[in-house]
Amino acid sequence: MSVQRFVIIGNGPAANHAADTLRQQFSESRITIFSKDPFRSYRPHLLPDFISGLVKEQEIYFRPYDYYKERDITLRLGQAVVGVDFSRNRLFLEHREVVPFDGLIIATGAKPRIPEKFQLFADMMLTLKTPIDAKMWIQKLLDVESVVIVGGDLTSLSLTKALVKLGKRTRFILTEEAFWPSVLTNEIYKTATDRLERLGIEIVHCRRIRRIARLGENSLEIETDREVIETGALGAFFGLVPDVGFLTKTGLDIDRGILVDEFLKTRFEGVYAAGDCAQVYHPVLRDYWVSIGYENAAFLGRTAALNLAGSHLQVTLKAESILEVGGVKVNTSWWTEF
Amino acid sequence: MANRFASEELTISNRGNLDPTVIYSVDPADFRYMTVNVPCQSACPALTNIPAYIRALYELKFGVSYEINRAVNLLPGTLGRICSRPCELKCRHGETELGAAVNICHVKRAAADLRRPGHAYLTPRFAPAGKSVCVVGSGPAGLAASHDLAIMGFDVTVYESCDEPGGMLRYGIPEFRLPRNILTEEIQNILRLGVSIKTGLQVGVDVTFEYLLSHFDAVLVAAGCYQPMKLGTPGEGLDGVRSGLEFVMDIASGKKISVGKRVLVIGAGFTAFDCSRLALRLGAEDVSICIRGFEEDLRVTSDEVFEAKREGIKIRSLALTKRILGTESAEGIEFLRTRPVERPQGGRRTVEAIPNSEFTIDADTVIVAIGQTPEAINSPGAKSQNGVLIGDRENFQSSSPKLYVTGDYLTGPTTVIESIGNGRKAAERIAEDLAGRKFKEWVIRIQETRITDRDRSWDFIPRLEMPSVLPVKDRFVGEGTVEVETGYNKEQAHQESKRCYLCYLHYEIDVKKCIYCRYCIDNAPRDCIKLVKQINLDEIGAVKELVETTTWSEVNAVVIDNSRCIRCGECVRVCPVDCISVSKVELVERPSTVENEV
Numbered sequence: 001m002s003v004q005r006f007v008i009i010g011n012g013p014a015a016n017h018a019a020d021t022l023r024q025q026f027s028e029s030r031i032t033i034f035s036k037d038p039f040r041s042y043r044p045h046l047l048p049d050f051i052s053g054l055v056k057e058q059e060i061y062f063r064p065y066d067y068y069k070e071r072d073i074t075l076r077l078g079q080a081v082v083g084v085d086f087s088r089n090r091l092f093l094e095h096r097e098v099v100p101f102d103g104l105i106i107a108t109g110a111k112p113r114i115p116e117k118f119q120l121f122a123d124m125m126l127t128l129k130t131p132i133d134a135k136m137w138i139q140k141l142l143d144v145e146s147v148v149i150v151g152g153d154l155t156s157l158s159l160t161k162a163l164v165k166l167g168k169r170t171r172f173i174l175t176e177e178a179f180w181p182s183v184l185t186n187e188i189y190k191t192a193t194d195r196l197e198r199l200g201i202e203i204v205h206c207r208r209i210r211r212i213a214r215l216g217e218n219s220l221e222i223e224t225d226r227e228v229i230e231t232g233a234l235g236a237f238f239g240l241v242p243d244v245g246f247l248t249k250t251g252l253d254i255d256r257g258i259l260v261d262e263f264l265k266t267r268f269e270g271v272y273a274a275g276d277c278a279q280v281y282h283p284v285l286r287d288y289w290v291s292i293g294y295e296n297a298a299f300l301g302r303t304a305a306l307n308l309a310g311s312h313l314q315v316t317l318k319a320e321s322i323l324e325v326g327g328v329k330v331n332t333s334w335w336t337e338f
Numbered sequence: 339m340a341n342r343f344a345s346e347e348l349t350i351s352n353r354g355n356l357d358p359t360v361i362y363s364v365d366p367a368d369f370r371y372m373t374v375n376v377p378c379q380s381a382c383p384a385l386t387n388i389p390a391y392i393r394a395l396y397e398l399k400f401g402v403s404y405e406i407n408r409a410v411n412l413l414p415g416t417l418g419r420i421c422s423r424p425c426e427l428k429c430r431h432g433e434t435e436l437g438a439a440v441n442i443c444h445v446k447r448a449a450a451d452l453r454r455p456g457h458a459y460l461t462p463r464f465a466p467a468g469k470s471v472c473v474v475g476s477g478p479a480g481l482a483a484s485h486d487l488a489i490m491g492f493d494v495t496v497y498e499s500c501d502e503p504g505g506m507l508r509y510g511i512p513e514f515r516l517p518r519n520i521l522t523e524e525i526q527n528i529l530r531l532g533v534s535i536k537t538g539l540q541v542g543v544d545v546t547f548e549y550l551l552s553h554f555d556a557v558l559v560a561a562g563c564y565q566p567m568k569l570g571t572p573g574e575g576l577d578g579v580r581s582g583l584e585f586v587m588d589i590a591s592g593k594k595i596s597v598g599k600r601v602l603v604i605g606a607g608f609t610a611f612d613c614s615r616l617a618l619r620l621g622a623e624d625v626s627i628c629i630r631g632f633e634e635d636l637r638v639t640s641d642e643v644f645e646a647k648r649e650g651i652k653i654r655s656l657a658l659t660k661r662i663l664g665t666e667s668a669e670g671i672e673f674l675r676t677r678p679v680e681r682p683q684g685g686r687r688t689v690e691a692i693p694n695s696e697f698t699i700d701a702d703t704v705i706v707a708i709g710q711t712p713e714a715i716n717s718p719g720a721k722s723q724n725g726v727l728i729g730d731r732e733n734f735q736s737s738s739p740k741l742y743v744t745g746d747y748l749t750g751p752t753t754v755i756e757s758i759g760n761g762r763k764a765a766e767r768i769a770e771d772l773a774g775r776k777f778k779e780w781v782i783r784i785q786e787t788r789i790t791d792r793d794r795s796w797d798f799i800p801r802l803e804m805p806s807v808l809p810v811k812d813r814f815v816g817e818g819t820v821e822v823e824t825g826y827n828k829e830q831a832h833q834e835s836k837r838c839y840l841c842y843l844h845y846e847i848d849v850k851k852c853i854y855c856r857y858c859i860d861n862a863p864r865d866c867i868k869l870v871k872q873i874n875l876d877e878i879g880a881v882k883e884l885v886e887t888t889t890w891s892e893v894n895a896v897v898i899d900n901s902r903c904i905r906c907g908e909c910v911r912v913c914p915v916d917c918i919s920v921s922k923v924e925l926v927e928r929p930s931t932v933e934n935e936v
Contacts, residue, residue: 092435096435120808210811248634267678281692286692286694
C-alpha cells in the first residue's frame, strides 16, 4: 500500500494538534500543513503585549521549526489554498500547484469580521489577529497619539490596556453592532465601561457610527449619532468569522463555518473540520455552534485527527458554555474567566 | 475549428489566407464548439454576443455595444440593472485559479448609460406580412414577442391588465433597483415599431379569448406568474402576514402601505430581497430574510446579498417555517432548524428539518416570498388541474388552434432574460406558422483576425464591483426610490472591459506548419496547449476529447485546447514559424437565407 497523504489547512492550535495526533497514529504517513500566512503559529493573546513592548517578537511564536522537522511534518507557510476538488481529492494552491490528499483536516480558523456596512471604511480600520497586524499597530503608534477602539471582545480590551500603557489617549466605543460574547445588556455595558474607565479609558457613548473619513495620513474623523470626534487611529473589533471563503461552491456545507457532524466529519469521506472554522449542531441549543479559544481548538484538532485515523469520538458541550456572538453561537472557555 | 483539423478538412486559417472574407457556418459541430468555448454567450438565454459587446465598449463605441445587446435581449438598460447574470457564472475568468468573473452585466449597463443620446438603432425590418397577432401580457416575454413579431412584419396588439406596460419589470421590481424612466424608454422603443397596446383590460374578463381568436390570426398568452405561493403552515391568515409579490406590487402601484418594526421575510429569491429592502425603506428597524437552506445557495447574486447586509438586513439560514405565531396579528415565527441531506452526484443540495429543533423569532410583520405560479385563465385549450392553459415548450402551441403560450406563464417563474428568450422563440414560431417560411436563423460567423491586443497584465485587474449610493442612509431619503447602484463611469467601464478574455477568439495551430518546438507550451499561462496523440470526436464531429501523451514518439499534434485557452496570444507571439492563426468565431442571428422553408 502506498504511503497515506494527510493534509491540514491552517496553522493554528487545531491544525497543529491535529498534525501531532496524526503523527502519533501514523508513523509512516506524509503529513503536510498549508498556511496562507508566512509566519509560524503564534499566541494571539500575546499580541497586545507585543505591541506595548512587554514581550519580544520571538516569544509570540510557539513552535520552533525544528519541532516539525523532528516529527517529519512538512510545514508550508505562505501558500494559500484557493480551491478543493473533493471528487478527486485535490487541493489547488494560489501558485497553481495541485496537491493530492488521502485525508484532509480543515482548520483555517477565523479572521476579523468587518460588518458589511463598515467595509467601505475598512482601509481606515486596524484589526488585530496576526503578528502582521501587530506590526502595523506598532508602526502606526509611532505617529499617532490618540486611538479609538470600536469593539468589546477580549482582544480589544487587552489592546486598550496596552495602549494606555504606551501613554496614548484611548477612547472606546461599545456599540450593539460590535462583537461581544453575549447580548449587550445595560448591565454588561455598565460593568464593562466602569472597568474601562478605571483603567483611564474614555468611553464614547453612542448608539452607532455613521461615517468615518480620513482627514490626513494620521488623522481620522468619526461621526457617531451623538458627536464628531477626531483620532489618530481606529481599531475595529467586530469579532471573528470563520475563514472559509475559499471553500464556497466546493460542495461542502458552509453556513457561517463548515457544518460538521458531532464527529467533526464533513459531507466528504476523509475530510474533517476543526476549530474556529467548524460548526456543530447542538440539540439543547437547537442551533449550530462554533468553538473558539485555544484549548477548545486544540481539543477539536486532536479529535478530528483521531476520527480521521478511525476512532469514533463525539464532541459534546454543555449548552451553558455557549453564547451568541454576532448572530453566531460560540463556545468559549475563556470569556467567563476574564 | 479543431474538428476540421481532426477530419483533415481545410483549417479556418489557411482558408482565411486565401479568402479573407467572412465564412458563415451552420455545421452542428461549430454550434457545439460555441457551447464549450464561448461559455458566456451559451449561458445567456437570449444568446447575447457578450465578447463582442464588451469589445465594442473597450473601443468606447457605447452605442454599438448597446446595439449588440439590444439586437437580441431588447432591454439592455433594464437588464444591465436586474439581469440574473447566468453568463457570469460561466465566465472563464471566474475559473478557480483565474480570478473572478468579468462584471458582464455592469458593462452592459455602462453601454446603456454612456451611449450618446439619439444613437442609431440597427434593426432590419421585414416586409409587412399582412397578418395580425394579439399578445396577452406586456411583461418581458410579451414585449420580446411583440418586438420580434413587429420586426417580422406582423400587426401586433398587446392587451395588458395593469395600467402601464412592463409586467413584472414595472410592478415586480422596486424602483431603487430599476428607475422607471429607463424601463419606459426601452418599452417605448418596442412599442414605436407599430405595436399597439391596450392597458387596463384583462383578457378572459374584460375581453374574451373567443373575440381575440376571431379577430387575430394568432393569440399569444404571456401573462406571467401572478399567483403567490402559500406556505401552507398555520398562522398564514393572521394580520401582518403578507404575500411578497403583492407587497412589491402595491408599492410599485403607489399604494400607501406600512410595516411593523420587526420584519421577517421568508424566501430565498430576488423578491424576498426586494421585500426586505423595501421594508427598511418603509421604516422597519429589524429585518431578516429567513431561508431553509444555505446562504451560498441563494438564487440571487453575491452583490445583492452584500448590499442587503450593508443596509442592515440579516440572513437567518437553515430555518424552516413551522408556523406563524399570534392570536389576531402576527407575533413571530416558530422555525425548525434544518440540516443538509445526502444529495445525488451533481444534484442540488437539499435540507431536512431536525426533529425537536423548534425555535422562535419575534416579528410584527411576516412577508412570504416563496414564489408564484400562473393564474387560472378563462380560455379555450387544455388546462392543468389549476386551470392554467398548457402549452408545448418546444413549439409554444396550446391544444387550441391559433392559441400560443410563452414566458413564465408557460414555464413557471424564471428570470427576465429567460422570459425574453422564450418570448422571442415563440414569436419566431408564430411567424413561421403564419407565413409558412423562416424569417431568421442562427449561424456561426467566422472571420480571420489578428491576435489580441490585450495586455497580459489586464488579466490581473481586479473585478470592479458596482459603485452604489453611500453612506447607506442616503438611500432612504424621500420615498426610498433613489437608485442604489450608480453605474460605472467611462473609465471604470473601460477598465472592466479590459478584463474580458474575448473568448470568441479562436486560436489554432496549423499542423502542417508546426515544427513541434514547443515554445508555445513553454510560454502558455496554463495547460491550454497540449501534446496530443489522438482527438476523439463526438457524433456530430465536434471535439469531444484531446487524448494527451507524455511520450514524445506518440505525439501526433500540438493542439490548443480552446476550452482552457485564455486568449492571451502569447503562443502566437513566440511561435518561430508563425503557424498559429486567430479567428473570430461568433454566434449571430441573421435574416434567413432559406426561402419558403419551414
